[in-house]
Amino acid sequence: MLKYKFLLLYRSILKERSYSFINITGLVIGMVSFLLIAQYVIHETSYEDHIEDQDRIYRIGLDYSASGEEVFRSAENYPGAASFIKRNLPEIKEYVRLFDVGRKSNVVVSYQDEKGNLEEYKQKESFFADPSFLSVFSVKMALGDPETALNEPHSILISEDQASRYFGNGNPIGKVLRMQNDEYGDDFLLKVTGVFKKPKSSSHLKYDILISYSTLYSRGSYASDFFQNSWQRKHVHTYVQLNQGVDEDVFKSNLASLMKTHDHDLPQDHKRSFVVQSIKDIHLHSDLADENEANGNARSVYIFIVIGIAILLMAWINYINLATARSLTRAKEVGVQKVMGGQRRQLVGQFMMESFVFNGFAIALSVGILFYLSPFLSGFMGLEIGAFPVKQTIFWLLIAVLWIVGSVLSGWYPALILSSYKAVDVLKGKLSTSDRTASLRKSLVVFQFAASSVLITGTIIISDQINFMLSENLGFNPEQLLIVERAAGLPGEEEELKNSIDRFKRNLESLPGISLVSTAQSIPGKKMKRLFSLSEQGSVPGREITAQISGADYDFIQTLEMNLIAGRGLSRDISPSNEGVIITRSMAEKMGYKEPQDALDKIININGDDFAKPVVGVIEDYHHESLKKNTIPTMYWLNRYDGEYFFVKVKANAGLDTTVAGIEQKWTEAFPGNPFDYFFLEDYFNQQYLNDVRFKKLFNLFAWLSIFVGCLGLFNLSAYTVNQRIREVCMRKVLGAGTPHILLLLFRQFFGLIAIAVIIAVPFTIHILNGWLNGFAYRINIDAWAFILSTAAIFIVSTAAMSFQTIRAVKANPIDILKN
Known part of the structure; x- marks a missing residue:
């Protein structure tokens, strides 16, 4: 009996190759996407698993506030x-x-x-x-x-x-x-x-x-x-x-x-408390200052879980829709089996077996694809998911659950529909699709379109937010800025150190490809080490300002092309011990001055420190860290020799290789025995968005895969819809209906389903994307045009998927169809 069922399945696959190919392809894409996301999720949630007592280990951080x-x-x-x-x-x-x-x-x-x-x-x-x-x-x-x-x-x-x-x-x-x-x-x-x-x-x-x-x-x-x-x-x-x-x-x-x-x-008015975190929560749930590395994001992991499930459901929905739409063509097979004594449970078993075979074959192909492509996909997408997890029991357990659940979900309803046909009705040709079956099929199509709408709109908004962050004016110019970190092995004597630094700067400025050289204790793209409570001399006690401070030399403001809006920069004409400080606009406002020039000459004290300096200049606020964070009041003071970074402004028309070789030579002369290394500030600053760019690439990939899976199903579903209505189409052609009229007739029901799907998707999309965008201090708004574009994309792609079948029906010779 089992051999007979497999023989029937084999003949069915050969007879309807297009149906089988589309079913397998849709399931494989859905399962590969789901399993790839599962690999990523398992990796992200397995941090610290190698530590034996991870559930008893906690990191103790620090929370400090002043004046609330x-x-x-x-x-x-x-x-x-x-x-x-x-x-x-x-x-x-x-x-x-x-x-x-x-x-x-x-x-x-x-x-x-x-x-x-x-x-x-x-x-x-x-x-x-x-x-x-x-x-x-x-x-x-x-x-x-x-x-x-x-x-x-x-x-x-x-x-x-x-x-x-x-x-x-x-x-x-x-x-x-x-x-x-x-x-x-x-x-x-x-x-x-x-x-x-x-x-x-x-x-x-x-x-x-x-x-x-x-x-x-x-x-x-x-x-x-x-x-x-x-x-x-x-x-x-x-x-x-x-x-x-x-x-x-x-x-x-x-x-x-x-x-x-x-x-x-x-x-x-100063308070502090411990921040207690289980080490299991650090990677996905911690965003403190002074982290050891940029952590992951739990929200991104949850979003990918939803995407993976959505694509998988879309693949199974394709199977259900195609199986139920195809039920009319298999009705005679069911009728003959019932006449020959076949019981309903036997028929259910046969069609469930088909579902298990299709899903099993798709899983086998998916595992094979992942085995060979995991390292490539990992590198291409910039994700650290490693090779295929052959030794992870949880992964094989997931595959087993996927096979069983997928086979039951996608096979049970079509099996019930097919096995419910009465032999007498089938053999008399009185069979038609029930309203309930048609409604379910339409509901599933609406789900597919709604999921696609959410993903495409998400792709547009996420891409716009990432592009906004990468192109927004930072308040300084990172282009053409080459950074060299301070030498690790510094001369022991203070004067010797100063001479080495001065000589290195002087020699760099003499190179033809370099316009400016400066030093500073901090670098944009990395949190400043020093965050202090400052106060204006003579101000009311308790009126303190939290600001980050950094030392810099004379040319720092010019080298980074910061916008000086009041006063002057640090000057060589004034004794270093008497030189003042430069603050940002937000710090001037925190001091109570709406106009930047009003903050000039005010004396700044650092509480608990012997520091009192006048404000000599105010610069426009700039983004020292990514646009995920608000700008912080900032103060720069003159420090010529403690800079941790050399900022080298390379001329736009300079030959990079020649210029870098010249810098390395001057470095070796000034700091012998120290390895030379460099990077560009623009690349360094944008590394803060590395996880966001990866997220965008992954989201884009899976969004378009979901569209492709949906279109596969739509392609085959439209074929069965056209076959059902082919006689009607031919009659209309005979009676004089034009091609546009017939195309509109066939497309109309699908366009209505798309409209319903978009209406359902809009509020859900707004809720999800607002939650994601709220993680950025500087963000774009969700505009209507994003929904218009996504809807247009769905209409265009869906029309293309359906057009092949419908145009073929329109061009068919009515005589050949009607005489059969």
């Missing part, structure tokens, strides 16, 4: 907070402090062997870490003892990749590496005490180098207090591991109460 205004909400904390929490809360099993030296400064690690061969590299993924880091974060060691590897000062652990990089196939244990960084002028000799297996990329902490935390405070009492006991400046990421059985809510409550006992030394 947020000063910062940071992922970092005071160095002294960790031990304070451990001493006072018995719930804590262990704590970990991480000082992200690779992100905070320019780090160069080098090794020189006995023959004098030098290997030196910049190391961005470098941390000073407490010894407990290895056990708390489940670090797997390839060489060395995890119990002691980070116990002693000047100990360093490196990843297997870095071990090969520096030492080749040799044993690195006991070898000495030299680490230099520009932030504190560190120049450490570090002994390799272990090699670790680099953890999975699905972690918010990515590291190639771990240095013992005790190295930081091995340089004297000041360093010890600064990095071990200080509550003055946030410097470190702090993690705690709870004991077994500790209730999270109780822990958070006790921690909040504990902070209040340490607030007695705060100025009036």
Whole structure:
């Protein structure tokens, strides 16, 4: 019996190749899209899964406000907070402090062997870490003892990749590496005490180098207090591991109460509190200052889940619609089987088997496509989803569920319809499609069009928002600005350092391809390190301004082409000790001055610091960070020699290769022994939108795939609709109806369904897109033209899909049709 059913299915597939091809193609596209999105979702939600006790590990950040205004909400904390929490809360099993030296400064690690061969590299993924880091974060060691590897000062652990990089196939244990960084002028000799297996990329902490935390405070009492006991400046990421059985809510409550006992030394109207985050929530649910990396976005993940389900449903809807529309052509087959004694349950089983075969074949093809294309698609879309997850049980379980659920959903209703036909009615030719079946088919088509409308409108709005951010005036000009980070290994003597910096700038300005050179402590595209409460001298107590501040040299404003709206820039004609500050328009307004010039000559104090400087200039607000965030009041003060970045303005007509080669030569002369590296500010700034650009590309891809899936179904559905009405079409032609009239007659019902779908989609689209756009401080509005364009696109694509079948019917010879 089973062999007979498979034979019937095989003959049916051969007889109606077009139907089978479209069904399989639609299902494959839907399943590949769904499984690709599932790979992405599994990757995004599996962060920190390699850590054994992830559910008991929390990051303790810091929230600080002054006069009711947020000063910062940071992922970092005071160095002294960790031990304070451990001493006072018995719930804590262990704590970990991480000082992200690779992100905070320019780090160069080098090794020189006995023959004098030098290997030196910049190391961005470098941390000073407490010894407990290895056990708390489940670090797997390839060489060395995890119990002691980070116990002693000047100990360093490196990843297997870095071990090969520096030492080749040799044993690195006991070898000495030299680490230099520009932030504190560190120049450490570090002994390799272990090699670790680099953890999975699905972690918010990515590291190639771990240095013992005790190295930081091995340089004297000041360093010890600064990095071990200080509550003055946030410097470190702090993690705690709870004991077994500790209730999270109780822990958070006790921690909040504990902070209040340490607030007695705060100025009036200043408040601070701990920000407690499970490490499982950091990647998708955290957007604090001082994150280790740009985190993901839970909203984007949810949107892709909905898109994946929508495309899959559209593929199954195609199957249902085509199967029910095709039911009339298979009615005689059902009638004959019933006359021969076939029971309804047997017929249901036969048609369900067809559904399982179609879905199973589509899944097999989809898995094969994903197996070979996952790395390509991952790279093309800029997504870190890795290769096909052959070893992940959850993925194969998902495929099994997909096959069973898909087969039942797409096969059950057509099977019931086909098996319900009465043999007598079928054989007498009295069979017609019921109103209920037709209504269901129309409802499913409306769902497809509505989903397509949402996705196409979303594509338009998302693209416009991304383009708006990439093209909006930033308040400075990032074009042609080449950035060189400060040297890690700086000359030891202060005068020698100043001379090196001055010589480098002077030599660069002499190059024919360069117009201006400047230095600054901060760079647009990266949050400023310093955020302070400032006040105007003589103002009412408690009237403070939260502002970010940075040092810069004389030419910074001109080099970045910022808009000076009042006063002057920093001047060489005034003694550096007497020079004032430059503020932004928003800071002047925070001080209470509507007109920028009114803020000139006002004295700015930094509370708790010996700093009092007059305002000498006001610049227009600019975007120091992405347009996702509001501009922050900003102040620049003169600092010629502490700049972390050199800003080099390259002339538009300069040969880039020649200019860069010249810069490298001058760098080597001024800072020998420091590797040269550079990047362009425009590219660096736009990296903030990398996740948004990826989101746009993915959304566009799946939106048009959904349209294609819908059109596949519409193509075949229109064929069956035309076949049902072919006699009517021929009669109308005989009676004199023109081609446009007949086309309109055949298209009319589909156009009505499109109109209904758009009406349903509009409010849903507005709700979803407004939720997404609200994540941006600067956003576009949702205009009517986006819906008009998406509707027009659906009409055009749908008309094209239906035209092939309908035009063929219109051109058919009425005599040939009517005589049959």
